[in-house]
Amino acid sequence: MSTKPKTAPDRALHLEQFLPYRLNVVGFFASRGLGRVYGTRFGIGIPEWRVIAQLGEFGQLTSRDIGELSQMHKTKVSRAVSELDKRGLVTRAENRADRREAFVALSAAGQRLYAQIVPLALAFEERWIEGISADELRVFERVLAVLTERGRHLAGAYQTEEA
Amino acid sequence: MSTKPKTAPDRALHLEQFLPYRLNVVGFFASRGLGRVYGTRFGIGIPEWRVIAQLGEFGQLTSRDIGELSQMHKTKVSRAVSELDKRGLVTRAENRADRREAFVALSAAGQRLYAQIVPLALAFEERWIEGISADELRVFERVLAVLTERGRHLAGAYQTEEA
DNA sequence: TGACATTAGTTGCACATGTAACTAATTGAG
DNA sequence: CTCAATTAGTTACATGTGCAACTAATGTCA
Helix, strand or coil: CCCCCCCCCCCCHHHHCCCHHHHHHHHHHHHHHHHHHHHHHCCCCCHHHEEEEEEHHEEEHHHHHHHHCCCCCHHHHHHHHHHHHHHHCEEEEEEECCCCCCEECCCHHHHHHHHHHHHHHHHHHHHHCCCCCCCHHHHHHHHHHHHHHHHHHHHHCCCCCCC | CCCCCCCCCCCCHHHHCCCHHHHHHHHHHHHHHHHHHHHHHHHHEEEEEHHHHHHHHHHHHHHHHHHHHCCHHHHHHHHHHHHHCCCCEEEEEEECCCCCCEEEEEEEHHHHHHHHHHHHHHHHHHHHCCCCCCHHHHHHHHHHHHHHHHHHHCCCCCCCCCC
């Protein structure tokens, strides 16, 4: 009984072809590989990198915004921002209209770091997708977007980050 | 010197379109979502699940094999196997031809658990890719395979798991 | 045979991270 | 205005994880 059973197909599971597994593995390689790029060179981790990337892109954000934009738990954001603050890479300015929150922004040193990291990150991405045709890549990214959006709901995210 | 700019194009970076970031996010959703499925129901974690999945598929493996097949660090495998052993879900039998290693296999209880989890895992995958055309999915998986293989090298994997 | 290198697997340690509980500030209903 | 509910952000705690160091067994080369 292999090809066409009657009621309970009970398809076999092959982990190396199982999509959630494969996505998790490639995601792991992504963060580890990229983490190596700026970890060894600048001594920062993935959460710190994400904070810097968002601030470099948007200029000024609250921690809450950062967490939402970069899909990080608020405690992770809190710790990353504290660390960057300690190193003088970001500044924090209390919002006087709502003193619960603070605007975080890159300091001058942070901006310099950002300018250094961006080309490295883009080069890493380039090297990674090198040789894949533009058509295939388009399809890939479109499917990836669907999977990400659906995955967000299947995963249930954290508490705060429900969209 | 590629298409147009003279020396430093300095493309902007948009994190939400940055592939390593996107892959990491979707991979996170994958493991969290699936982890929810068997975590809440059977009280096991991702590493334990992977061990069970490999044993269910291959029958009998050494910890080393498990680590290689499922891309896990040997300490993670060690701890997962110990945990499963403690719960009576796997058995360990010393290889008498090489007493450094031991063959790990699912116990009867482990096989029952495996039989329960597999349909849930496949259903999770189904729900996730539902509505995506077979053509697109084929392209997606092919690109994913390329990215995974290249990512493995870019990431440098762990010590032991270099292929 | 003997000494050194290698390998399977475990464990000590430091560190990262999610949850829950907390503080302080703001909002909203009455 | 007041008090309960909500929100931004931090922290204590427990857990998970990678690295390095370790043990025990095997392989290798002379």
